[in-house]
Amino acid sequence: MTSTTDIRTRPCPECPVCGSNGSIFYRDLRDTFFGSPGKWSSRKCANPDCRLVWLDPMPLEEDIHKAYQNYFTHEGTAAARWIENIENSQNLPRRLYEAIKRGYWKNRYGYGGGVGGKSYLGYFAYLHPGWRSSFDSAVYFLTARPGGRLLEIGSGGGTELKLMQTLGWEAEGVDRDPDARKNAESRGLLVRLGQLQDQKYPDDYFDAVVSNHVIEHVFDLVDLFREILRILKPGGQFVFITPNIESWGHRVFSNADLMFMDSPRHLYVFSAPSLRRVAQESGFEKIKVFTTIRHAHSLYLSDKAISRTGHFEVGAAVSLQDRLGAKGLQLVEWAVLKVRPTAGEEVVIVGQK
Numbered sequence: 001m002t003s004t005t006d007i008r009t010r011p012c013p014e015c016p017v018c019g020s021n022g023s024i025f026y027r028d029l030r031d032t033f034f035g036s037p038g039k040w041s042s043r044k045c046a047n048p049d050c051r052l053v054w055l056d057p058m059p060l061e062e063d064i065h066k067a068y069q070n071y072f073t074h075e076g077t078a079a080a081r082w083i084e085n086i087e088n089s090q091n092l093p094r095r096l097y098e099a100i101k102r103g104y105w106k107n108r109y110g111y112g113g114g115v116g117g118k119s120y121l122g123y124f125a126y127l128h129p130g131w132r133s134s135f136d137s138a139v140y141f142l143t144a145r146p147g148g149r150l151l152e153i154g155s156g157g158g159t160e161l162k163l164m165q166t167l168g169w170e171a172e173g174v175d176r177d178p179d180a181r182k183n184a185e186s187r188g189l190l191v192r193l194g195q196l197q198d199q200k201y202p203d204d205y206f207d208a209v210v211s212n213h214v215i216e217h218v219f220d221l222v223d224l225f226r227e228i229l230r231i232l233k234p235g236g237q238f239v240f241i242t243p244n245i246e247s248w249g250h251r252v253f254s255n256a257d258l259m260f261m262d263s264p265r266h267l268y269v270f271s272a273p274s275l276r277r278v279a280q281e282s283g284f285e286k287i288k289v290f291t292t293i294r295h296a297h298s299l300y301l302s303d304k305a306i307s308r309t310g311h312f313e314v315g316a317a318v319s320l321q322d323r324l325g326a327k328g329l330q331l332v333e334w335a336v337l338k339v340r341p342t343a344g345e346e347v348v349i350v351g352q353k
């Protein structure tokens with residue numbers, strides 16, 4: 001029986017990227033984060049050079065909004081308040097952390113330069129691999145380029161976009177969620193509504209195109225990458241960060257499947273080879289793929305929460321014990337990456353036109 005809240009689907013037995021057959025990877029997944037209806041299954045591409053994981057059956061594009069009704073980019077949710085509290089916090093540890101971060105960005109990426117030398121405080125970031133991973137991802141691994149034109153796809157509430165603007169980029173966003181766009185505009189950001197392909201940007205327009213945990217939600221994957229190839233300037237870069245289905249944490253934690261699959265919002269889950277494959281299929285030649293430990297601790301926290309209560313809420317209160325466990329796990333993963341560099345929780349692709 002279907003109701004008006006159900007998300008309609010279509011069969012999708014073949015890999016949407018390379019067309020190979022896939023075998024069943026998961027069955028009976030449900031939305032443990034935002035409670036949207038349905039049970040979901042996924043397939044993994046049998047092509048060893050691809051290994052993409054995708055939903056089969058695939059939700060219909062016109063129905064997928066039903067899975068986003070309580071999403072965290074919406075104002076007033078616990079998660080939105082949590083992010084806001086962190087951003088506005090002014091206590092001493094927070095101020096110190098911010099100063100280390102700014103110093104690190106200056107030393108490594110050249111942000112806030114022009115007032116000479118290196119920042120000594122910035123070197124403290126090297127004591128904490130988890131911090132460094134967050135700092136690198138926050139600026140999308142991009143070197144400072146004052147006045148450079150940057151586009152963020154799926155800019156959500158605008159946190160990352162605002163930062164890039166503050167750091168000197170001429171930054172704008174595109175997002176298909178009117179609520180998220182409204183939040184971003186209230187922060188003085190330019191965000192266009194809809195999909196990237198609807199915006200009709202000129203050829204060779206952007207110095208950088210970036211996105212953070214977005215491409216796993218996008219229906220026309222190869223189309224999206226081709227459009228990015230068109231709108232990037234020659235020498236321009238795109239940087240996408242997305243969950244890594246072949247991560248160490250995914251093997252270790254029993255509830256990792258729920259977090260990674262985030263069914264039905266994650267239409268795909270990538271690994272280093274599948275991400276490289278999409279970019280190659282779309283015409284990119286200069287590609288670099290690596291993984292990060294940034295969200296290793298979130299995986300630990302979501303696993304604990306799901307074991308206890310059956311669901312996980314971004315921004316929910318965390319005990320000191322869990323906090324320490326989570327940070328410990330992040331350090332372990334940092335060590336694992338020294339041996340297996342493709343085992344981080346997120347996979348990052350950097351491509352150049």
Ligand SMILES: [Zn+2]
Pocket residue numbers: 015016017018019020045046047050051052
């Ligand atoms: Zn494939």
